[in-house]
Amino acid sequence: MIYNMEYETMPREALEAIQFKRLQATLERVYAMVPFYRNKFHEAGITPSDVRALSDLHCLPFTTKQDLRDNYPYGMFAVPMDNVVRIHASSGTTGKPTVVGYTARDIETWAELMARALASGGASRGDIIHNAYGYGLFTGGLGVHYGAEKLGASVIPISGGNTKRQIMIMKDFRPTILTCTPSYALHLGEVAQEMGVDFQGLHFKSGVFGAEPWSEEMRQEIERKLHLSAVDIYGLSEVLGPGVAVECIDAKNGLHIAEDHFIAEIIDPETGEVLPNGKRGELVFTSITKEAFPIVRYRTRDISMLHREPCICGRTHVRMSRVTGRTDDMLIIRGVNVFPSQIESVLMEMEGVEPHYQLVVDRKDNLDLLTVRVEVGEHIFSDEVRMLQTLERKISKNIKEFLGVSAKVKLVEPKTIERSEGKAKRVIDNRVL
Amino acid sequence: MRVEQISVFLENKAGRLSEVTRILSEAGVNIRALSLADTSDFGILRLIVNDNDKAKEALKRNGFTVGKTDVVAVEVGDHPGGLHKILDVLYQANVNVEYMYAFVQQSGNNAVIIFRFDNLEEAVKILTQNGIKVIDGSVLYGM
Secondary structure, X not given: OOOOHHHHOOOHHHHHHHHHHHHHHHHHHHHHHOHHHHHHHHHOOOOHHHOOOHHHXXXXXXXXXXXXXXXXXXXXXXXXXXXXXXXXXXXXXXXXXXXXXXXXXXXXXXXXXXXXXXXXXXXXXXXXXXXXXXXXOOHHHHHHHHHHHXXXXXXXXXXXXXXXXXXXXXXXXXXXXXXXXXXXXXXXXXXXXXXXXXXXXXXXXXXXXXXOOOOHHHHHHHHHHHOOEEEEEEEEOOOXXXXXXXXXXXXXXXXEEOOOOEEEEEEOOOOOOEOOOOOOEEEEEEXXXXXXXXXXXXXXXXXXXXXXXXOOOOOOXXXXXXXXXXXXXXXXXXXXXXXXXXXXXXXXXXXXXXXXXXXXXXXXXXXXXXXXXXXXXXXXXXXXXXXXXXXXXXXXXXXXXXXXXXEEEEEEOOOOOOEEOXXXXXXXXXXXX | OXXXXXXXEEEOOOOHHHXXXXXXXXXXXXXXXXXXXXXXXXXXXXXXXXXXXXXXXXXXHOOXXXXXXXXXXXXXXXXXXXXXXXXXXXXHOOOOEEEEEEOOOOEOOEEEEEEEEOOHHHHHHHHHHOXXXXXXXXXXXXX
């Protein structure tokens, strides 16, 4: 089902006219309201009036995660705090998270885009949506929630965790649409099996899965084990949250980007040059309707490509291929963004611990397992087992508190963490998606 | 009245212990006593050797993390109740034993046990007060 027929199937020409009008308005506003953008535009020798066509977008400077950090927490907001009705945050590369804000109209826009996304994934009024994305600072839970209500569906705000209880609720409440991360979907399938519950006997039609990269093989596995049709959803809090792009259940071949609200580009991550359709590179987004937290040419670090061929579903919006990787070292562990540098900060705050560590990520029973290997130097070594075990627990606890992700800490001998050309190999990701 | 013990951090994987013994053997160090405490992930090897400095230096040069701790060597009567007598004295005095292990050689008709205490001074005082023989490091290394 197409939720907003007018906008989602708008002819390209009309769509691009709207994009340009909205882009101009956004540029005028950030130039006037956000010192960061004004300075950046000055440095580049550009004013908003220099952008005379959509194709002039590439002249504007990029915005990076570092820029957001430098303006922590509210420096990038383009409205007074009086007008901000919601704040979300995602992990930053070190201690501080990336903070984003929403006006009442932004929340309305987000709900509209999530209603479109859920409809695109097969949901409609009358469906019961089992929303197992985490509720909180993370945008997943509340993003889906507002969209589900906007669509007129019934939403079960179950959030993440407590898997056995989730299975019971699935049996009793009879939800028809599942929303969660793809790895959690598979985990639900396994726990159900252990409990003797067959997904075939449940009532799911489809699922909208995202917040972490996954593969076509994983989709097939989810569809086979959970007896539902699985679509991919994409979003990031810096741009909006979930709902920036979503697959249609008709084609399941690329995610339609909500182009009446965002302009997407693919660039060469090395040179910053814009790449043509069908070329793989880094995704860059410009928001063109957001009020509280507009963003211009944001480098997502996600690798994808754009396709403009018409889609069988009738939507005219450009499609991005599923994200296949990152241009930085960010890991997504159980839906939580983790940068190795964050783990390093945790370790460095502990007395005597040296920054010789390595992250090993495995997937067991479809749940991500993070092991942090830490080399034991003389300052933390003890002849007593108890002391070393206490240290392991303390590191683990600090990581959990600081990053919100569970990690097993494993102490290792010095110099056992592989160093290539003097640079330690910080991440070993053994997950097969 | 104390004995110096060196401890070595070992990962629980094949060949690590023999690597330590190889290094010590090549450095001409003689092991007098040892104990290995292990968990599922790692182990701690504790050693009493005839030359601490030489052993420590050789192990560190080969990349091991090495620690030094003071422990107490106690003569234990080699007959039923010999060890119990000592432990009972410590228990009565409320002295906590972190860990203990046996020495490989005997001193006369007695066995030697190595003790690691929380409070070494206090433990030695109580042991000697109760007529238990504590062996000094210098004697032990050459035993």
